Amino acid sequence: MSQKYDTIVIGAGMSGLAAAIRLAMFGKKVCILEKHFLTGGLNSYYKRGKRKFDVGLHAMTNFVPRGTRGRPLTKLLKQLRIPWDALELSEQKSSLIQFPGQSLMFTNNFEVLREEVATKFPLQIDNFNRFVTYIEEYNEVALDNKTFMAKDVAKKFITDSQLLEMIFCPLLIYGSAWENDMDFSQFVIMFKSIYLEGFCRPSGGVRTILNLLLEKYEKVGGELRFKSEVTKIIHSNGKISGVELKDGTILECDKVISSMGNPETMAVTTGERPEPKVGPLSFCESIACLDKKPKDFGFDHTIVFYNEKDIYDYKKPNTLFDHSSAVACFPNNFQHDDGDTEGVARVTYMANYALWKELERKVYLENKNDLFEKSIETIKRIAPGFDANVLFKDVFTPTTIERYTGHFEGTVYGSTDKIRDGRTHIDGLYICGTDQGFLGIVGAMLSGISMANLHGLME
Numbered sequence: 001m002s003q004k005y006d007t008i009v010i011g012a013g014m015s016g017l018a019a020a021i022r023l024a025m026f027g028k029k030v031c032i033l034e035k036h037f038l039t040g041g042l043n044s045y046y047k048r049g050k051r052k053f054d055v056g057l058h059a060m061t062n063f064v065p066r067g068t069r070g071r072p073l074t075k076l077l078k079q080l081r082i083p084w085d086a087l088e089l090s091e092q093k094s095s096l097i098q099f100p101g102q103s104l105m106f107t108n109n110f111e112v113l114r115e116e117v118a119t120k121f122p123l124q125i126d127n128f129n130r131f132v133t134y135i136e137e138y139n140e141v142a143l144d145n146k147t148f149m150a151k152d153v154a155k156k157f158i159t160d161s162q163l164l165e166m167i168f169c170p171l172l173i174y175g176s177a178w179e180n181d182m183d184f185s186q187f188v189i190m191f192k193s194i195y196l197e198g199f200c201r202p203s204g205g206v207r208t209i210l211n212l213l214l215e216k217y218e219k220v221g222g223e224l225r226f227k228s229e230v231t232k233i234i235h236s237n238g239k240i241s242g243v244e245l246k247d248g249t250i251l252e253c254d255k256v257i258s259s260m261g262n263p264e265t266m267a268v269t270t271g272e273r274p275e276p277k278v279g280p281l282s283f284c285e286s287i288a289c290l291d292k293k294p295k296d297f298g299f300d301h302t303i304v305f306y307n308e309k310d311i312y313d314y315k316k317p318n319t320l321f322d323h324s325s326a327v328a329c330f331p332n333n334f335q336h337d338d339g340d341t342e343g344v345a346r347v348t349y350m351a352n353y354a355l356w357k358e359l360e361r362k363v364y365l366e367n368k369n370d371l372f373e374k375s376i377e378t379i380k381r382i383a384p385g386f387d388a389n390v391l392f393k394d395v396f397t398p399t400t401i402e403r404y405t406g407h408f409e410g411t412v413y414g415s416t417d418k419i420r421d422g423r424t425h426i427d428g429l430y431i432c433g434t435d436q437g438f439l440g441i442v443g444a445m446l447s448g449i450s451m452a453n454l455h456g457l458m459e
């Protein structure tokens with residue numbers, strides 16, 4: 001006989017875990033259904049031999065010092081009752097936006113970026129300062145914000161196109177579901193979380209966060225079932241009644257909060273693959289384990305946003321991947337080196353899912369090798385002193401992302417149709433996570449919390 005839950009949460013990624021903790025904390029009978037045998041979703045982890053890897057983690061955004069009030073990171077820790085110290089955060093040293101003939105450095109102290117703009121774009125500094133004030137005063141998280149494009153707003157302030165492109169570059173690649181632009185609320189979220197707050201890394205990478213979430217969830221009595229893929233969301237007369245799993249099990253519930261993604265949720269609700277749109281953007285990433293740390297070949301930046309063209313062409317490439325721009329992350333260059341003897345460099349390129357998908361196995365592997373070689377060339381352009389040997393390499397592609405997360409076409413930032421209030425056309429079915437509109441590690445957890453509060457606790 002099946003048991004009835006107050007809420008079933010689909011997915012044990014950041015948003016699903018956070019949503020379920022909130023619900024269980026307030027006595028709701030809640031169950032997370034996760035199709036894999038691991039937590040983390042888009043930001044999980046794996047092991048190759050003795051080496052431990054995070055799937056994606058470059059950095060956590062939204063760094064603020066302990067005790068800072070009312071900021072996303074401290075708000076979410078308070079809601080989940082996790083102490084700030086438990087994350088053992090290490091701040092970035094510095095990051096660089098590197099364009100042809102120009103660069104901007106930023107750190108977790110916003111004045112460094114302001115100073116860089118004043119020095120390198122002296123005619124724009126007043127415009128920049130007015131734009132920053134406008135951003136600071138904007139309420140980006142209001143659930144009824146309309147969607148309008150950020151570049152239209154930014155151009156009213158910033159009149160130098162190179163500066164505009166440089167400011168947008170990190171924000172697009174770390175969080176835009178739209179090509180070459182983004183929704184203004186999302187832009188403000190990203191601007192605040194990356195430039196006004198900053199980058200950090202938990203001591204044990206993503207495992208530290210996931211372990212804390214799992215411990216908390218266990219403590220508040222929530223249930224989690226791995227290897228439980230939801231294949232159908234059951235509803236009648238416009239109201240939710242339960243879910244069906246791949247093995248035929250039916251579980252009843254009053255509400256479902258889904259972190260699968262908006263198109264993916266609608267596909268198991270309607271049995272078709274309908275609108276909303278699947279986002280165009282996916283990525284490839286290479287990971288190189290090195291016999292030297294970056295500081296040993298004279299390189300100190302934590303993250304570099306690299307672009308070889310005058311404009312930043314943030315869009316799905318017509319080739320397997322586009323190596324004319326990249327994000328390169330050097331995890332050893334957070335302030336507290338992890339003590340590991342190896343160096344690590346991660347390079348992310350924009351990629352074309354459909355082209356990777358059609359490759360035969362042998363050609364697929366050859367192209368992964370080619371991508372790895374290109375990523376070493378990119379590292380050499382970013383860090384001209386690079387002289388390390390590669391001890392181990394790994395590459396993942398959009399098809400890897402699709403296989404492990406279930407996101408259609410390996411999309412990372414989800415659909416361009418975001419549902420800010422999480423509501424769907426079915427009463428009792430809600431969306432949380434990337435397609436609710438808050439993404440990244442901190443954003444996804446905040447999304448789970450706010451959807452659980454709004455639909456699971458207040459309604």
Ligand SMILES: Cc1cc2nc3c(=O)[nH]c(=O)nc-3n(C[C@H](O)[C@H](O)[C@H](O)COP(=O)(O)OP(=O)(O)OC[C@H]3O[C@@H](n4cnc5c(N)ncnc54)[C@H](O)[C@@H]3O)c2cc1C
Pocket residue numbers: 010011012013014015016033034035036039040041042043055056057058059060061228229230231259260264283285401404405406407412432433434435439440441442444
């Ligand atoms: C390569 C890469 C690098 C990244 N780097 C960073 C970074 O450095 N910093 C940062 O802040 N963010 C980063 N992100 C983004 C961040 O990982 C995501 O925004 C965030 O983890 C999204 O969480 P989520 O809960 O919304 O969704 P997901 O993580 O996608 O969680 C959804 C979960 O649902 C499960 N699921 C799907 N379908 C079903 C089904 N039918 N039944 C049951 N379960 C199902 C999936 O297995 C998954 O566990 C990165 C992402 C990628 C892919």
